[in-house]
Amino acid sequence: MLPVVALAVTACSASPTSGTSAPPTGAARLVVRSTPTVVTAASAAKPLAGRVVVIDPGHNLGNSRHAAQIGRLVNAGGSRKPCNTTGTATASGYPEATFAWSVATYLKARLVAQGATVYLTRSSNSASAWGPCVDVRGRFGNTVHADAVVSVHADGTASRFHGFFAIRPARKQGWTDDIYTGSGRLALDVRAGLQAAGLPRANYNGGDGLDTRGDLGTLNWSNVPTVMVELGNMKNATDAAHMRSASWRDSVYAAGLARGLATFLRR
Template identity: 65%
Template sequence: MVSTLLALVLAVVGTFSADLPGAVASTPPARAAAPLAGRIVVIDPGHQLGNSRHLAQIDRLVWIGNGRKPCNTTGTATHAGYPEATFAWRVAQRMKRRLEGLGARVILTRPANSTALWGPCVDVRGRRGNAVHADAKISIHGDGSYAAGAHGFHVIYAPDNGLTADTYRASRALALDTRAALGRAGFARANYVAGGDGLDVRSDLGTLNLSDMATVMVECGNMRNAADAARMTSAHGQRRYARALVRGVRSYLAAR
C-alpha cells in the first residue's frame, strides 16, 4: 500500500512540476542527423525523349571546354525500341527518392521525360550544380554497341589535364566507388571497353569537362545486348541500378 501511494504521489508531482517556476521539462533525445544531410547531389539522366523530334536544336554546336560538339544526341535504344532516355530517367527518379530519404538535396539536369522536350545541351548539364557547389554529379546512360557479345557497365571520368585538374582526383575517387558498388550489386564490367576494368577516361564530354565537382558518367549496360536490355528495361533491374549507384555516391561522400 505504501509503495502504491508513493508511486501515485510521484506521478502527480511529475505532472505538475513542469509548471513550477524554474522547472525544466524533459525532452526526448534528438534524432540522429540523416547521413547525407547538407549534401548536394546532381543527377543527370542522359539525353531527352524528344531529342529525335528536335534535331536542329540538338545538332547546334556548343563549347565543351576544349572544343565544340553537338548540343546533345538522340541516345540509343534496345532492339525493341525502349529508349535510353527513359531508362536513365527512371533510374534517376529512383535514385532521387533514395538520396532525399538520406537527407541529400538532389538536383536533376532535366525536369521530365517527354517527347515534347529536348536537351538541355551538354554544356548546361556540365555546369549544373556549379553555382551551389554541389558535392557530386552522376550522369546516367545506356550504351549502344553492336560489337558481338558486348555487355556490361563502365564508368567514365575526365583525365588530369588543364581543364579538369581541379576535379580529377575527386572524379576518379567517385568512379572507383561507383564501379565497386555496381560490382558488389552483381553487375558485370564491360567486356568491350579497353582495359576491361570497368573504367574509361575521356576528355571529349562536356558533362564531365564543365563540372566543378566530382563527376562521372555511367554507361550502365549495353542496350543492344539482350541480357543487358532485359535488365535495363525492367522495374526490378532499374531498382538494382539505383540502389547500387546511391551506394557508390554514399561511399564517396562518406570519405569527405
C-alpha cells in the first residue's frame, strides 16, 4: 500500500492578554506549508490528529488586582457585561483561576498525546495578569479554526450543592444559531465523559448536568461548537477537597473532559 501524503500544518503561538475588542496581536493562526509529509502508521494511529481544540481556563489570577480593566463593559452577545470577573475560591482560599489553569494544562497534555493541536486563551496563571475579556475569549476559537472550544470553570454557590454541569449556548439569531446544534452535542459528550470519569451531576440546575445560557460572551461570540463547564462547587467541602487534589485535576476532571471531547471530535 502506498503511503498517505498530507500537507503539514504548523500551529503558531497565541497568548491574548488584552481586553480589546479586536483579535489580539499575534493571534494564533494555521499556516499550511507546501512541502508534503508522509503520514506514518504511528501518526495515523493518533485519533485526534488534524483536530484543533481551544481550552479557555476561566478568569485569571490577577483579575482582582485590575478592577478597572475587568470592570469595563464589553459586548457579550447582544448585551453589555463586564470584561471579566475574579471568579470564586474554596473556603481555604484556593482560587478558581488556579484550578481552571491546572485542569486546562492537564487536559491539553492529554489531547496533544492523542494528536490534537491545542491552544489556551491565556498563557499563564500570574497574579500580575488579567483577562482576556469574555468577547476576546469567545472569538479565540474562530481565529484558529477550532473544531471545539471548552471553557473550564468552577461554581461558587451554596455549600449544600455539589457536582458538575455543562453549559451550552442558547439559540440566538445572528449569534449562536449556527453552532446551537453542534454545541448541544458537545455538551452531551462532555457530560458523558465527566460522568464516566466518576463525577456526579450537579444536584441543582435541574439535576441533569446541563444548563443553557444566552448571556455569556464566551459562548455567544463563538462560531464553532463550544461549551462551558462548572466542574464542581468550590463552596462544597467535598468538591473543594477534590479540586485541591492534583490527582483529581488530572485523572478525573481533565480525563473526563478529554474523553468527552474525543468522542465529539471523532464523530
